[in-house]
Amino acid sequence: MEVNQTVPLFSAAAANAGIDFSEPLMRVVNRHWYIMGEEVKAFEREFSDYVGVEHCISVANGSEALEIALLALGVGPGDRVITVANAGFYSSTAIRAVGAEPVYVDVNEHSLTMCPASLEKALSRPAKVVIVTHLYGQLAEIETLAQMAKVAGAAVLEDCAQSHGARSSGGQCGSFGDLACFSFYPTKNLGALGDGGAIVTSSVEIAERLRTLRQYGWSTKYHVTTALGRNSRLDEMQAAILRVKLPLLDQWNEQRRHIARRYTQGLKGLPVTLPVSLENDFVAHLFVLRVADREAFTQYLKEHGVSTDVHYPVPDHWQTAYTLTEQFDLPVTESACSRLVSLPCFPGLTESQVNRVIEVVNSYFKQRT
Ligand SMILES: *Cc1c(COP(=O)(O)O)cnc(C)c1O
Numbered sequence: 001m002e003v004n005q006t007v008p009l010f011s012a013a014a015a016n017a018g019i020d021f022s023e024p025l026m027r028v029v030n031r032h033w034y035i036m037g038e039e040v041k042a043f044e045r046e047f048s049d050y051v052g053v054e055h056c057i058s059v060a061n062g063s064e065a066l067e068i069a070l071l072a073l074g075v076g077p078g079d080r081v082i083t084v085a086n087a088g089f090y091s092s093t094a095i096r097a098v099g100a101e102p103v104y105v106d107v108n109e110h111s112l113t114m115c116p117a118s119l120e121k122a123l124s125r126p127a128k129v130v131i132v133t134h135l136y137g138q139l140a141e142i143e144t145l146a147q148m149a150k151v152a153g154a155a156v157l158e159d160c161a162q163s164h165g166a167r168s169s170g171g172q173c174g175s176f177g178d179l180a181c182f183s184f185y186p187t188k189n190l191g192a193l194g195d196g197g198a199i200v201t202s203s204v205e206i207a208e209r210l211r212t213l214r215q216y217g218w219s220t221k222y223h224v225t226t227a228l229g230r231n232s233r234l235d236e237m238q239a240a241i242l243r244v245k246l247p248l249l250d251q252w253n254e255q256r257r258h259i260a261r262r263y264t265q266g267l268k269g270l271p272v273t274l275p276v277s278l279e280n281d282f283v284a285h286l287f288v289l290r291v292a293d294r295e296a297f298t299q300y301l302k303e304h305g306v307s308t309d310v311h312y313p314v315p316d317h318w319q320t321a322y323t324l325t326e327q328f329d330l331p332v333t334e335s336a337c338s339r340l341v342s343l344p345c346f347p348g349l350t351e352s353q354v355n356r357v358i359e360v361v362n363s364y365f366k367q368r369t
Pocket of ligand 1: 062063064088090159183184185196
């Protein structure tokens with residue numbers, strides 16, 4: 001492969017190659033029904049079946065999914081909501097939007113998902129909700145965490161925006177908590193051709209509140225029975241696209257895992273920390289390694305035609321937009337933060353591109369010795 005051909009971090013063209021979008025799009029165009037119609041209804045049914053829950057309520061994007069989910073749980077000013085600080089501030093945005101107070105707990109050194117011992121400590125004071133993020137596509141220790149939350153009387157909200165299809169013997173992500181949020185942003189494992197999101201739950205009561213909140217607080221047309229409603233809907237075109245893509249999700253996740261396995265094999269023995277799992281509990285949304293001297297590493301990769309990014313460079317408790325009333329000591333989060341690097345990992349990435357990434361990373365370490 002040519003050195004001057006850059007390996008991208010993500011390519012929508014490669015990820016969507018071979019899909020016929022014209023049929024579903026024209027179906028919607030010719031039906032002349034654009035909002036809350038047959039496609040949305042069918043997608044909600046198909047997606048809840050896929051996850052293994054009773055109800056799916058589609059919304060405009062993953063961030064509003066989190067915010068509406070918190071509202072449906074009755075979270076408001078003065079409530080404490082527990083979350084991690086290494087997941088890109090999305091949960092923090094939702095917590096702040098409903099006027100609640102984020103409580104940050106540390107992550108496990110190996111998986112970078114919520115640490116049960118840290119959660120235990122945080123639960124010594126009452127919290128309304130625990131948000132568990134399945135970061136980078138890795139299923140968190142969700143059954144342990146959910147059990148702890150339950151004992152403490154806190155609800156569990158799973159953030160599955162990076163983990164569509166990740167599963168263990170206990171079930172699929174999104175089926176463990178009281179409710180769970182998904183994003184269908186184009187780069188996610190299941191991505192639309194624009195924004196989209198969903199909330200899933202097996203509770204009839206929560207589902208009812210979610211349906212009301214996503215559409216003006218209406219119980220029926222023009223009858224506002226729930227406060228804090230808004231307009232947050234998935235549109236018919238995106239739903240039609242997602243219906244075409246959903247049956248392909250498992251095979252795409254397998255392609256992502258295949259790339260992760262190739263990297264793991266090809267980078268063996270190098271002074272880097274690699275993802276912990278290559279099994280079905282990992283859907284390789286991102287392939288994130290940890291390396292010392294990240295600046296030099298990413299600069300070398302860039303010069304040799306390999307794109308990288310950092311997910312995420314600033315932990316939530318260090319972001320400057322909000323003031324925190326508590327102090328947080330998160331040593332694992334903080335030390336991981338300065339060493340994280342994401343390598344290209346998406347369906348459609350070719351074998352020669354994977355080989356190129358492996359070759360460049362190996363040559364970086366060779367020239368340093
Ligand atoms: C992408 C993402 C979101 C937000 O989804 P949007 O659709 O972009 O609003 C929330 N949480 C996590 C972990 C994400 O990766």
